[in-house]
Every structure is written in C-alpha cells, then in structure tokens.
Amino acid sequence: MQFFIDTANLDQIQEAQDLGILDGVTTNPSLMFKEGISGEQKILDHYLKICEIVDGDVSAEVIATDFDGIIKEGQALAELHEQIVVKVPMVKDGLKAIRWFADNDIPTNCTLIFSPGQALLAAKAGATYVSPFIGRLDDVSTDGLQLISDIRLIFDNYLFDTEILAASARHPMHIIECAKRGADVVTAPLSAMLALLNHPLTDKGLEQFLADHAKGNK
Numbered sequence: 001m002q003f004f005i006d007t008a009n010l011d012q013i014q015e016a017q018d019l020g021i022l023d024g025v026t027t028n029p030s031l032m033f034k035e036g037i038s039g040e041q042k043i044l045d046h047y048l049k050i051c052e053i054v055d056g057d058v059s060a061e062v063i064a065t066d067f068d069g070i071i072k073e074g075q076a077l078a079e080l081h082e083q084i085v086v087k088v089p090m091v092k093d094g095l096k097a098i099r100w101f102a103d104n105d106i107p108t109n110c111t112l113i114f115s116p117g118q119a120l121l122a123a124k125a126g127a128t129y130v131s132p133f134i135g136r137l138d139d140v141s142t143d144g145l146q147l148i149s150d151i152r153l154i155f156d157n158y159l160f161d162t163e164i165l166a167a168s169a170r171h172p173m174h175i176i177e178c179a180k181r182g183a184d185v186v187t188a189p190l191s192a193m194l195a196l197l198n199h200p201l202t203d204k205g206l207e208q209f210l211a212d213h214a215k216g217n218k
C-alpha cells in the first residue's frame with residue numbers, strides 16, 4: 001500500500017519524505033487555505049515546491065465545476081509538472097472531464113467519493129484514482145471503512161485499473177484497516193503516520209535494553 005500525506009504544509013511533507021515512507025501528496029483548497037496559500041500564481045508555485053520535495057504523485061484540485069472550466073484548469077495544472085494528478089470533484093461535469101483527461105493521458109483523482117456507485121462511475125470514466133472519504137462518513141455515523149471494502153470488491157470483480165486512494169483518514173487504525181481491506185493508497189496527516197510508530201512495549205523493551213547495557217558497561 002502506498003502512503004500519501006494529506007497536507008499542503010511543506011515542513012510536514014519534508015518530514016514524511018525524510019522518513020523514507022512517502023509515495024505522494026494530496027492537497028485540497030481547504031488545505032491550501034490553511035497554509036495561507038492564495039492567488040493563482042502562488043498556488044501553482046506551491047505545487048511546484050511540493051513536487052520538488054516528493055518523487056510521487058501530487059494531487060492538485062480544480063476549483064471549476066463546469067466541464068470547460070475543469071478542462072482549462074486541469075490542463076494548466078498538468079502542464080505544471082509531470083507529477084501532478086488533476087483532482088476533480090464527483091459531479092456530472094467532473095465525470096465528463098475525467099473521461100476527457102483519460103483520453104488525453106492526463107492522470108486524475110476523483111475526489112469527494114462517498115458511495116460505491118460514485119466510485120464505479122469514476123472508474124468507468126477512466127479515473128486514475130478514486131478518493132473515498134472515510135473519516136467524513138464516520139463523522140455522520142456511517143461506516144467509512146466499509147466503503148473501502150465495497151469499492152475493492154467492485155473494482156476486483158471487473159478488473160478496473162483505477163486505484164483506491166482512501167482519503168479523510170484521521171488516525172492510525174484507519175490506516176491499518178485500509179491496508180487490511182486492500183486500499184491501494186491511503187492519504188493521511190503526518191500525525192496519523194507517526195502514531196503507527198508507537199507501542200508501549202517497544203518503549204518498555206528499549207528502556208530495559210539500555211538499562212541492562214549500562215549496568216554491564218559501568
């Protein structure tokens with residue numbers, strides 16, 4: 001399973017890259033706003049900075065919701081850097097745009113997926129990735145992880161190439177469950193990735209080893 005980091009924060013992207021576990025980055029307009037990145041040129045420059053840090057795919061979201069606007073924005077984003085994946089919302093014109101991008105060899109990430117039917121449509125349109133938002137489904141008392149299993153079953157039934165990019169993962173167990181259910185990629189905040197490191201028995205064991213070494217080497 002690939003690990004993408006879900007942030008536009010350059011320091012956090014660099015930290016995940018330095019850990020040697022990073023395969024890509026996802027951003028969205030809210031994450032860019034959180035970092036204070038606004039204005040067309042600054043946004044494009046920021047995507048370039050992200051591409052310089054990480055080797056893998058970098059999702060950059062379009063703002064337009066009409067077909068012509070999505071194509072225009074998506075083409076500009078794709079021309080920016082070969083690592084850019086155009087992130088397109090799951091709306092009717094977005095679906096048509098995903099087909100257009102697929103026919104023109106431009107990779108896409110269909111975002112805001114909340115049902116198996118939406119994922120199926122995006123895969124049929126030729127999306128490179130679908131992004132089911134598991135945390136936001138959990139927020140409304142719906143089993144987000146079940147959506148990962150449902151999409152996995154459907155994509156395997158029909159051998160779709162579209163990859164499942166589990167999004168809106170909020171904690172380490174989301175990551176583990178996505179791995180168990182066969183998500184191709186999980187995108188998560190750095191805090192959730194770092195939390196995978198922790199186990200109290202690791203801390204206790206290390207403390208004991210270091211104490212015994214110190215006793216034997218006085």
Ligand code: E4P
Nearest residue numbers: 006026027028135136167168
């Ligand atoms: C995915 O691409 C989105 O950027 C993200 O995972 C949404 O996460 P949130 O629900 O925690 O905002």
